[in-house]
Amino acid sequence: MRVEVDADICVGSGQCVMAAPEAFDQDDDGIVVVLEEAPRDVASARQAIRLCPARALREVP
Amino acid sequence: MRCRRAVVIGASIAGVTAAESLREAGYDGDVVLADAEVGNPYQRPPLSKEVLAGAPETVAELTSAASLATQGIELRTGTRATNLDTTNRSVTLDDEVVSFTELVLATGAAPVVPFRQGAELVHVLRTRDHAAALRAALLPGARVVVVGGGVLGSEIATAARDRGCAVALVSARPVLGLGPTGTLLGEELASLHRSAGVALHLGRLATGVVADGDAVRLHLADGGTLPADVVVVAAGAAPQTRWLADALPTSSRGVRCGPTGRAAPSVWAAGDCAHWRPTTGFPGTQTAAIDQGRIVAADIRGLPGPRTLPPYFWADVHGVRVQLVGRVPIAPERRRTHGPDGTCTLLLEDRTVVGVLGRGAPRTFRTARQALGTVVTHERTPAP
Helix, strand or coil, X not given: CEEEECCCCCCCXXXXXXXXXXXXXXXXXXXXXXXXXXXXXXXXXXXXXXXXXXXXXXXXX | CCCCEXXXXXXCHHHHXXXXXXXXXXXXXXXXXXXXXXXXXXXXXXXXHHHHHCCCHHHHECCCHHHHHHCCEEXXXXXXXXEEECCCCXXXXXXXXXXXXXXXXCCCEEECCCCCCCHXXXXXXXXXXXXXXXXXXXXXXXEEEEECCCHHHHHHHHHHHHCCCEEEEEECCCCCCCHHHCCCCHHHXXXXXXXXXCEEEECCCEEEEEEECCEEEEEECCCCEEEECEEEECCCEEECCXXXXXXXXXXXXXXXXXXXXXXXXXXXXXXXXXXXXXXXXXXXXXXXXHXXXXXXXXXXXXXXXXXXXXXXXXXXXXXXXXXXXXXXXXXXXXXXXXXXXXXXXXXXECCEXXXXXXXXXXXXXXXXXXXXXXXXXXXXXXXX
């Protein structure tokens, strides 16, 4: 799986970093940064997608 | 063996999350997701923020019928649920009786206007259509009176000022609140509003609206009136459970549920229509609805509860992003923590950081939230 982000709608919660710290980080303003476009830990990445309060993350095949 | 069919009523964040999580958890029966509104499912937080500010309504979209279809979820929009038969496990969707093996109620809540007189003259904000109608009314120079001293009231006042309206905010309570932060930020919010040019009328109860030529007048319990071109009422919402009252135990707080959202055999409820005991996260917020949708899906599949994170809440008031993670204890001890773009407040209980509150300091918040769960040791001890 791969992950796409929509940084424009990210609300800087940091929930993705809590769920999947190897796949995601936040920039200085708290906005999501993708570290692994194809996350190795798929289960955690899916949790991050699901837990994002802004639905800014999306799984793509 | 009889085919399984999960029916989810309500396609906002709780319902969509439940339906998608069911599929993720390997549910292999039919999944039907029904909603009374038409159009793609959407979430509510952006309505009072980006959408009122002028962004296209598509920013609030959660997903599309096509995307749901690829997950094997059948979306039925413009479909109202009218009757629940728990004995025969069926629900009436428009005129069709649909049987289910599992039912998830996620019908949300509807705005409450706490007065009768002129209730048809006011705007409310809950749905995409409400947001579009309100945005169209927020014309530069319009006199806008917002009734409600909570997060929605503050965000509407923000949008109205940004659009060049003359704004007054009326609250029956003497102190402004902001979602799960309660009244912790009451003074700061009041000064943000005043600095932005919003006239505050705190501790004043609205009793009705009367037409006055092309405009209206808001009447107050103390005998005062406020002239307005637009009145918006954001004074709370009630769970949409009336159609269920004969079928399930409900109260004014919603469908009564256990800790995994079970309301009755084969029936679960999640989000703003549900009253879970014990509660999860910050009731009434986006992260609580997401968690509840996931927990319900796991329970339906007979799986252990999914991993949850400390709840998060955010709001935007006059350009200041308020952020809260964790929880707010009753009368918390507070510590300030400084960072590159401002300060955040650590909320302590028994010296442990249980909540982190930021306003206008996203960089500091990003670091400060890592203090959640830590014990604060460098306490200022009183002199012996």
